[in-house]
Amino acid sequence: MRVPLKLLFILILFTCFSLNAQVLPPIQAYSPEVYGAGNQNWSIAQASDKLIYIANNKGLLEFNGEKWRLYDSPNGKMRSVKVIDGLIFTGCYREFGYWKKNELNTLTYTSLANKLNIEFLEDEEFWNIISIDQWILFQSLQRIYIYNRSDQSYSVIDSESIIYKVFEIKNEVYFQKVNEGLFKIEGGKPILVSNTQVLKDNYLVNIFSMDSDLLIETEENGFYLLNDKSELSKWDIPANELFSEISIYRSKKLNDGSYILGTRSDGIYHLTSDGNIDYTISFSNGLLNNSIHDIFEDSENNIWLALENGINCINIKSPFSFYHDNEGKIGTAYASAIHKGSLYIGTNQGLFYKPLDGGGLNFNFIDGTEGPVWSLVNYDDTLFCGHNLGTFIIDNGEVSQKIDVNGTWNLIPSLKDSNILIQGNYNGLSVLEKKNGKWLLKNTIEGFNMSSRFFEIQANNIFVNHENKGVFKITIDDDLTKAIKIEKDTSVSKGNNSSLVKYNNNILYAYKEGVYKYNETEKKFEKDSLLSQLIEKQDFTSGKLVSNKTNGTLWGFSKKKLNYLSLGKLSSNPTVFSIPFSESLPHGLTGYENISHYYDEKYLIGTSDGYILLDLEKVINRSYNVSINSIKISDLKDEEIHLVNNTDNKSFRNRLNNIEFNFSVPEYNKYLDTEYQYKLKGYNPNWSEWSQESNILFKNLSYGEYEFNVRARVGNSITENIETYSFTIERPWYFTKVMIGLYTISIFLMIFLIHNIYKRYYRKQREKLIQKTERELELKELENKQQFMRFNNEKLRHDIDSKNRELGLSTMNIIKKNEFLGRLKKELQNIQDINQLKQVINIIDKNLNNTDDWNLFEEAFNNADKDFLKKIKGIHPELTTNDLRLCAYLRLNLSSKEIAPLLNISPRSVEVKRYRLRKKMNLAHESSLTDYILEI
Numbered sequence: 014m015r016v017p018l019k020l021l022f023i024l025i026l027f028t029c030f031s032l033n034a035q036v037l038p039p040i041q042a043y044s045p046e047v048y049g050a051g052n053q054n055w056s057i058a059q060a061s062d063k064l065i066y067i068a069n070n071k072g073l074l075e076f077n078g079e080k081w082r083l084y085d086s087p088n089g090k091m092r093s094v095k096v097i098d099g100l101i102f103t104g105c106y107r108e109f110g111y112w113k114k115n116e117l118n119t120l121t122y123t124s125l126a127n128k129l130n131i132e133f134l135e136d137e138e139f140w141n142i143i144s145i146d147q148w149i150l151f152q153s154l155q156r157i158y159i160y161n162r163s164d165q166s167y168s169v170i171d172s173e174s175i176i177y178k179v180f181e182i183k184n185e186v187y188f189q190k191v192n193e194g195l196f197k198i199e200g201g202k203p204i205l206v207s208n209t210q211v212l213k214d215n216y217l218v219n220i221f222s223m224d225s226d227l228l229i230e231t232e233e234n235g236f237y238l239l240n241d242k243s244e245l246s247k248w249d250i251p252a253n254e255l256f257s258e259i260s261i262y263r264s265k266k267l268n269d270g271s272y273i274l275g276t277r278s279d280g281i282y283h284l285t286s287d288g289n290i291d292y293t294i295s296f297s298n299g300l301l302n303n304s305i306h307d308i309f310e311d312s313e314n315n316i317w318l319a320l321e322n323g324i325n326c327i328n329i330k331s332p333f334s335f336y337h338d339n340e341g342k343i344g345t346a347y348a349s350a351i352h353k354g355s356l357y358i359g360t361n362q363g364l365f366y367k368p369l370d371g372g373g374l375n376f377n378f379i380d381g382t383e384g385p386v387w388s389l390v391n392y393d394d395t396l397f398c399g400h401n402l403g404t405f406i407i408d409n410g411e412v413s414q415k416i417d418v419n420g421t422w423n424l425i426p427s428l429k430d431s432n433i434l435i436q437g438n439y440n441g442l443s444v445l446e447k448k449n450g451k452w453l454l455k456n457t458i459e460g461f462n463m464s465s466r467f468f469e470i471q472a473n474n475i476f477v478n479h480e481n482k483g484v485f486k487i488t489i490d491d492d493l494t495k496a497i498k499i500e501k502d503t504s505v506s507k508g509n510n511s512s513l514v515k516y517n518n519n520i521l522y523a524y525k526e527g528v529y530k531y532n533e534t535e536k537k538f539e540k541d542s543l544l545s546q547l548i549e550k551q552d553f554t555s556g557k558l559v560s561n562k563t564n565g566t567l568w569g570f571s572k573k574k575l576n577y578l579s580l581g582k583l584s585s586n587p588t589v590f591s592i593p594f595s596e597s598l599p600h601g602l603t604g605y606e607n608i609s610h611y612y613d614e615k616y617l618i619g620t621s622d623g624y625i626l627l628d629l630e631k632v633i634n635r636s637y638n639v640s641i642n643s644i645k646i647s648d649l650k651d652e653e654i655h656l657v658n659n660t661d662n663k664s665f666r667n668r669l670n671n672i673e674f675n676f677s678v679p680e681y682n683k684y685l686d687t688e689y690q691y692k693l694k695g696y697n698p699n700w701s702e703w704s705q706e707s708n709i710l711f712k713n714l715s716y717g718e719y720e721f722n723v724r725a726r727v728g729n730s731i732t733e734n735i736e737t738y739s740f741t742i743e744r745p746w747y748f749t750k751v752m753i754g755l756y757t758i759s760i761f762l763m764i765f766l767i768h769n770i771y772k773r774y775y776r777k778q779r780e781k782l783i784q785k786t787e788r789e790l791e792l793k794e795l796e797n798k799q800q801f802m803r804f805n806n807e808k809l810r811h812d813i814d815s816k817n818r819e820l821g822l823s824t825m826n827i828i829k830k831n832e833f834l835g836r837l838k839k840e841l842q843n844i845q846d847i848n849q850l851k852q853v854i855n856i857i858d859k860n861l862n863n864t865d866d867w868n869l870f871e872e873a874f875n876n877a878d879k880d881f882l883k884k885i886k887g888i889h890p891e892l893t894t895n896d897l898r899l900c901a902y903l904r905l906n907l908s909s910k911e912i913a914p915l916l917n918i919s920p921r922s923v924e925v926k927r928y929r930l931r932k933k934m935n936l937a938h939e940s941s942l943t944d945y946i947l948e949i
Contacts, residue, residue: 037292039333040300054070057308063312064077068094080707087124092138093141093142106138109125111123143179143181145181157198176191182221183222189217192214219264248288250284252289259279267329278304281295281305301320313635326683328681333625347361348387348609350389352396353396364378379407382398382400387423438465441457442461442465443456456493471531478513516567527544554600555604559607568608573595574593576589599623637680640678648668665742676736677707684728688704690702690703690725717741718741885949889933892930899923
């Protein structure tokens with residue numbers, strides 16, 4: 014059975030300040046509670062790939078740094094585990110054998126007991142496994158089975174008394190028979206080594222090699238030395254008094270020569286190589302419980318503890334050691350300092366101290382310092398405490414002097430006078446002066462009353478940063494009594510959790526956008542690219558910078574790192590270094606982060622519940638490798654699920670197009686965060702964002718070729734390898750080559766058939782189209798002929814009209830002729846001898862009254878103005894010929910004078926005729942006769 018688990022709990026890791034306070038390495042707690050209450054873990058081992066294996070009541074637990082997997086026990090409770098040459102040997106109830114990884118990266122079990130046809134004793138269980146050369150020893154309480162891997166044979170050492178434990182020292186096997194003494198195995202037989210009363214009366218916990226002697230550890234009476242003469246003597250060490258008070262059940266000698274002692278009910282003790290107990294860890298400060306069943310040191314010197322219910326991992330080589338205020342008696346650390354051999358811690362609850370030598374690990378409270386301590390400044394062999402109540406001077410763990418001001422943030426020495434301190438407080442700035450060996454309040458700087466938590470001095474100027482108002486440059490008079498000029502700096506913006514600090518005689522301002530250095534020449538802040546590496550914008554928590562003048566380091570803080578600027582070991586150029594620092598570890602209060610130099614390469618970092626000791630010498634950049642642990646494919650409905658061999662490139666059926674990858678880095682350091690990044694070529698060529706998720710599921714992938722890539726980042730280190738897996742999603746059945754061939758043939762057949770059908774169809778359509786086109790051409794030709802005839806007729810009409818106009822003109826000429834003859838007639842009538850001219854006048858009258866002229870005019874008029882006379886005759890049928898003649902002349906827009914000669918009457922008579930014509934037409938009085946006729 015496979016049961017993947019996340020880390021369930023990160024428990025309380027540290028002890029209290031008030032009693033038995035200790036500086037401890039990081040502890041990680043793993044709880045197997047999901048397997049049922051009361052489950053016990055008995056033995057721990059590690060394989061070459063750094064995976065951890067644990068013998069558990071339910072079976073074999075495997076941990077890859079990210080997830081747990083449980084393999085069911087082959088028979089009853091599993092008591093022991095040992096990794097030998099890549100095989101994982103286990104012992105349980107009446108059964109032992111080994112586990113081996115198959116091609117699916119899962120463990121499969123082989124029973125040696127069945128293979129060797131072993132007949133076990135009643136209720137026999139195997140508590141220990143030892144490997145020497147080609148032999149593997151399985152120990153129960155009554156027997157030791159010696160399995161020879163070379164010839165697949167075995168032998169048995171029986172005992173009438175209980176075989177308590179088996180030990181391997183310098184390639185020799187020792188074991189204890191209860192009430193009989195210490196034995197070793199030679200030639201496959203038990204040989205008595207010593208049966209002194211101590212070894213007969215006490216249960217042995219472990220045996221170690223010490224020079225030429227054996228160091229024997231008992232459960233109740235501590236350590237003894239057994240020399241080559243079988244003489245037993247007490248190991249004289251300072252911790253002997255403790256051994257009479259505790260019961261030791263398990264122990265482990267570490268690679269550094271020290272010892273971890275596991276008890277039945279008091280947790281673990283760390284015993285140095287010279288016999289001193291330097292710290293203890295129990296349930297009260299980090300363990301899941303106090304009963305230790307096994308102790309194991311892994312390849313990176315982490316200590317694993319198999320507990321009555323749970324598993325703990327202790328990062329004993331961690332660069333971080335923790336001082337945890339479990340009971341909240343000290344609180345959040347805001348400042349720290351070392352003064353006259355004592356460590357002082359300023360917190361939100363007051364000032365505490367303890368001597369560095371001989372003072373143990375207990376802190377003492379300094380009376381009168383109740384309330385927040387904002388700063389600790391060691392100057393002129395005097396310790397100044399910036400407090401909510403003012404400034405305290407501390408000497409030998411007591412308040413020797415108090416300077417009353419309204420809250421002191423910090424104190425900075427004057428650049429001109431060593432007996433002057435500038436003090437930033439809640440209401441501005443003030444000056445302390447040393448007189449006769451005593452520090453006194455000299456004056457308050459007038460003209461500036463803004464809270465001055467962050468301030469620095471440069472020449473006669475004081476720079477003050479106020480998070481909510483910005484950065485101010487204050488010019489002070491020579492007597493330090495008042496502010497002459499106050500300027501707000503506009504080259505940088507205000508920012509929450511920003512800070513102002515002086516480093517290498519440069520004023521630095523830091524906030525979310527980076528670190529800015531003040532340029533004296535330009536009189537403004539300019540961004541510094543190197544220093545800005547101390548502030549990581551994407552993981553920004555605070556712009557607080559801390560300058561340590563003792564060693565020239567400058568520190569910055571972020572969510573997952575501690576960054577510091579220092580001179581390189583091989584170069585004088587400053588370099589920014591980063592130290593991974595997990596989010597799960599305690600951090601300082603945001604905006605109030607602090608770090609101070611402790612000694613050598615050690616630094617003290619204040620946290621929200623104590624402090625942390627950082628040892629830079631232990632910061633090691635390791636290389637890591639990521640591995641793909643399992644690959645699972647399934648269909649969309651998860652009805653068909655398969656595990657896949659991750660070493661072979663595979664081709665999967667199209668319906669199995671969901672693929673899940675599980676990957677991990679076997680890294681067990683609590684102060685490091687492991688993040689993963691992946692990409693799937695063929696799906697998305699770009700790397701994903703960094704994530705702590707150790708698995709990814711791709712759903713409903715289309716057919717094609719893919720390559721999965723995954724890498725990891727552990728702290729600051731990216732894994733050396735990129736783990737890859739290539740696979741192919743097959744085409745669906747309807748896109749296979751055979752089907753594509755069938756599709757192609759079908760398409761060609763369809764094209765052929767359709768071609769023939771449409772060929773006949775288009776032939777008929779073509780014929781119809783040709784016929785239609787021919788008819789259309791004929792019709793078009795007829796239309797063209799008709800159009801040509803219309804053009805000719807139109808031309809003829811234009812010609813006729815033109816001729817009619819010419820004829821009308823000639824007719825008008827005839828009429829004018831009559832007008833001329835009429836005038837001539839009048840002249841002739843004036844002659845007195847009328848008889849002589851009578852014949853001439855008759856001839857003229859004949860020509861004036863010639864109706865042929867009128868008929869000719871009428872024909873010409875009708876040609877010029879088609880059917881006018883017919884229209885007006887139709888409208889007014891009562892009109893006479895003379896009326897029509899007058900209408901015609903009015904149509905030509907002739908005046909009465911022009912009409913009179915045409916009618917051979919006077920103009921007055923023309924007017925009379927016009928009047929009569931209006932009456933016949935029934936025109937209104939105001940209407941114009943001429944306009945009416947022209948509009949017809």
